[in-house]
Amino acid sequence: MKREVRAVQVAMANAIVGAVAKFAAGIASGSMALLSSAADSLGDLFVSAANIVVLRVSHRAPDAAYNYGHAKIEGLGAMFEGGFICAAGGFIIYQAIARAIAGETGHDSFLGIVVMLPLLGLTLATVAYLRRVARETGSLVLKADALHYTVDIWTNLGVLATLILVELTGEPRIDTVVSIALALYLMYSATTIIREGFDVIMDRSLDPALVVELRQLLIACDKIESFHDFKTRGGKLPVVDFHVVVDPDMTTRAAHDLFLELQAGVRAIVGPATKVLVHVDPAPRESRSGWLH
Secondary structure (H helix, E strand, O other): OHHHHHHHHHHHHHHHHHHHHHHHHHHHHOOHHHHHHHHHHHHHHHHHHHHHHHHHHHOOOOOOOOOOOOOOHHHHHHHHHHHHHHHHHHHHHHHHHHHHHHOOOOOOHHHHHHHHHHHHHHHHHHHHHHHHHHHHHOOHHHHHHHHHHHHHHHHHHHHHHHHHHHHHHOOOHHHHHHHHHHHHHHHHHHHHHHHHHHHHHOOOOOOHHHHHHHHHHHHHOOOOOEEEEEEEEOOOOOEEEEEEEEOOOOOHHHHHHHHHHHHHHHHHHHOOOOEEEEEEEEOOOOOOOOOOO
């Protein structure tokens, strides 16, 4: 958990630097694109702070009230983050239109360009770090945070392009158009985060390609005659659950060894954190059943 919390803290530091720098430059230059990006960075800070709480709760051991642990709170955290991104996008659109109607325009794009270049590099480094830790830990929260800050990269690129175009053309309406376009992209990207969080809460099955591999593993095992009631669940702690039909004379030791063999095979396909549940059924003595899928 320490690595995951540290990764979120790095993201928070990035958000603080970005928010302060963009707000200062946005107020000084009058650029709506900069101020919108600053508001997004401030939102990143609050979301990352909430993610630390989510990570700490998700790593709590199972207890009398929550026998299967608390890992699913990461799904709720991801949905919250996605909803926050959508709200931020709506606020940006509102502010951009309001300022356009009021006739407010930017006047010092060069200052914004100078500020955005180092911030873009800082965000790129942050995303690379978040992705690496998310990949190594399997954390959905970090995956969502990495996606969130990836959106920030495109946002920063858009703001930088806007400032350059305004500087070259002297046309302030470019600022308004790009701000709205970036906000819409922000909201679209948030749907992916919300959907993944929803899938965790609703126990969505593993990727179909993995399910095919798991079924092939069971079919290829010569120690079982058939299998049924095959179910899977994705998320940070995947679950694979199935019944196997075996020789009725199989000993308890042999059944246990079979479980260990199947568990190792499943984890080799899905991942080492996978919980494997196997129920052993004896085959009828009078007949051999065919494969059940």
